[in-house]
Amino acid sequence: MILTIDIGNTVITVGTVSKTGTHFVEHISTDTKKTDLEYAIAFRTILELYQIPSRPLTGSILSSVVPPLTAVINRALTKIIGKPALVVGPGVKTGLPIRIDNPAQLGSDMVVNAVAAAAEYPLPLILIDMGTATTLSVIDENGSYLGGAILPGAGIALDSLVNRTAQLPRISFEAPDTAIAKNTVDSMKCGIVYGNAAMLDGMIDRMEGELGRPAHAVATGDLAKAVIPHCTHPILYDEMLPMKGLYRIYMKNRTDG
Structure with missing residues (x-):
C-alpha cells in the first residue's frame, strides 16, 4: 500500500492505494504557510481516522502544481514513511506519449x-x-x-x-x-x-x-x-x-x- 498526494492550488488530495484498489480519498486545504511537521500531523491524522498505520505503507508519490509546497510536503512524507516520495516530473516514467508542442x-x-x-x-x-x-x-x-x-x-x-x-x-x-x-x-x-x-x-x-x-x-x-x-x-x-x-x-x- 502506498500513500498518494496530489497538491492542487486550492486543495491537497490524500489517499492510499494498493493493488486491490483505492482505500480512501480525502481533501485538506492548500496552505503554503504550513510547515512540514504540520502537514505530517495532518496526514498522520487522516491515516489514523481510516485505521491505516504508517508501518504498512511501502512508499509514497506526489504530484504538485504548487512548487513552493513540493519540498515541504515531501519532507512531511519522509517523516511519516521514513523515505522521500516519488515526485511526478521530468525523468519519471509515465508511459504516456505526449503530442503537444512542449x-x-x-x-x-x-x-x-x-x-x-x-x-x-x-x-x-x-x-x-x-x-x-x-x-x-x-x-x-x-x-x-x-x-x-x-x-x-x-x-x-x-x-x-x-x-x-x-x-x-x-x-x-x-x-x-x-x-x-x-x-x-x-x-x-x-x-x-x-x-x-x-x-x-x-x-x-x-x-x-x-x-x-x-x-x-x-x-x-x-x-x-x-x-x-x-x-x-x-x-x-x-x-x-x-x-x-x-x-x-x-x-x-x-x-x-
Missing part, C-alpha cells in the same frame, strides 16, 4: 489523470478536471495525449462574480429548478451550473469534431459532481482518478522489484 509544460496533475484514464476507459477520450481551473484533455485511440483546453474554474468564476459586484450574494453551488430563473440567487445558480454544463457540452462537440469521431468523456474534481448531471453528453464521474494515476506511475518507477 511536453514539459504539461502539468503533472494532467499527466496523472491522463495515465489513469487512458488505462481504464475506452479511447478516444475527453478528460475533464474541474478544480481551481477547469481543464479538458484529449487522448486519442492510441493512448496518446493530443492536447486540450484550460478555462477559469467554476469556483473562481463564482468568486469573481461576487467579489466584483456590489449586490450579488454568495450562493451554494447547486442547480436551480429551471433555466429561466425568477430571482437573483437562482439566476446565479443557473449561470454557474447550467452555464458550465453548456460550456462542457460545447467543448466536447468541438473536440469530437476535430477528432472526426465520438469520444468517451470522464470527469474528476469536486465541482464536476454538481455540473455533469446537467450536461447533454454522457460523462462518467471518477473521484479516484488522480489516485489511480499516481499508483500506476509509482508502479512503473518502483525499484524494489
